[in-house]
Amino acid sequence: MSSDASVTLDLTMDPADLTAALVDVESVSDHEGPLADAVETALRALPHLSVHRDGDTVIARTDRGRDERVILAGHLDTVPLPTVEGSLGGVPATRRREADGDVIYGRGTTDMKGGVAVQLVLAHELTEPNRDVTYVFYDHEEVSSDASGLGRVMRNSPELLEADFAVLLEPTNGTVEGGCNGTMRFRITTHGKAAHSGRSWIGENAIHKQADVLARLSAYEARTVTVEGLDYREGLNAIRIGGGVAGNVIPDTAWVEVNYRFAPDKSLEQAQDHMREVFTGYELEWQDLSPAARPGLDRPSAAQFVAAVGREPMPKYGWTDVARFSEAGVPAVNFGPGDALLAHTDDEHVFDDAVRACHRALASWLS
Structure with missing residues (x-):
């Protein structure tokens, strides 16, 4: 584990080797500073880039007067380190040769220091890209969305993130995943009248009143929606439920929390209106609201990237920061090395060749 604020990154390294070097710099959310410092120092040494710093977010841009500008974005932070002794998915990185190829184990290998390594190598190599490129390395992705470094830059310096197209290097197993579903959470509370359970007829059971809410959830038929040629599967599910205060009290309050994942054919407001229709007669208490993102695959730059x-290309079912770009008017896709199912696991890892293949595809597109 490295806590040295003077970490040096060599951007001439093979991208797989650089991935391992990045993993060695522990950067759990709230502790991205040393890695952000190292990234900033390495990028400021490149004369073809202008570099900006906002907190622990670093932005580097080419300004060659090209007809298009694209963004390559990735977050520097990781989730906390494994607590199971002997786990390979921690810090520092572990290199292994396995039957399917050379592998890097460690926290962030998949989510998403493999993608960040690719960004850094490209930032060094592409002195004359065929499109102007903005490289974004941001903090606080793995925590509450209101702490996001990307969101902070969009508020503080939106001009730095103006572009025609964006690629977020989240792990996708090397496949373009266009846009993303939106997500929202809301709570429905039912009310009754408290009473001793030995005289239950005097009270009014708030938990029983949730039966209608649960019946509507069970009966709901989630849609599959085609947007720009990609099929997005929606979902509506209860994710938490609660009520009651004691074993001998009829509860006067009960609640259920619901998660709705919606396709990018709807705006956030349209998705909210749809939920109000599904749960007519109930008040919805909004807990979290995140818009969907259209894939933008109809853009010429996107078509060339897919080629x-x-x-x-595939749809992205989960929510990612492509939604922030989409909301800002920049169509975006997810594309990066590694299997997203390995993210945050105790054996998080990425294959060397997957990192190199991601680098080759982006270099081909931008060269």
Whole structure:
């Protein structure tokens, strides 16, 4: 584990080797400073880039007067380190040769220091890209959305993030995943009248009143929606439920928390209106609201990017920061090395060749 604020990054390294070097710099959310310092120092040494710092977010830009500008973005922070003794998914990185190839184990290998390594190598290599490029390395992605470094820059310096198209290097197994579903959480509370359970007829059971809410959830038929050629599966589910105060008291309050994942054919407001229709008669207490993102695959730059990757694009079912770009008017896709199912696990890892393949695809597109 490295806590040295003077960490040095060599951007001429093979991207897989640089991935391991990045993992060695522990950067759990709220502790991104040393890694952000190292990234900033390495980028400021490149004369073809202008570099900006906002907190622990670092932005580097080419200004070659190209007809298009694209963004390559990735977050520097990771979730906390594994607590299980002997886990390989911690810090520092562990290199292994396995039957399927060379592998890097460690926290952030998949989510998402492999993608960040690719960004850094490209920032060094592409002195004359065919499109102007903005490289974004941001803090606080793995925590509450209101702490996001990307969101902070969008508020403080939105001009730095103006672009025609964006690629977020989240792990996608090397496949372009366009846009993302939106997500919202809300709570429905029912009320009754408290009473001793030995004289229950005097009271009014608030938990029983949740039966209608649960019946509507069970009966709901989630849609599959095609947007720009990609099929997005929606979902509506109860994720938490609670009520009651004691074993001999009829509860006067009960609540259920609901999560709705909605396709990018709807705005946030339209999705809210749909939920109000599904739960007519109930007040919805909004807990979290995150818009969906259209994939933007109809843009010429996106079509050329898909061609450079050489795989059929897929939809992104989970929410990612592509939604922030989309909301700012920048169509965005997810594309990065590693299996998203390994993110945050105790054996988080990425194959060396996956990092290199991601680098080759982006270099081909931008060269």
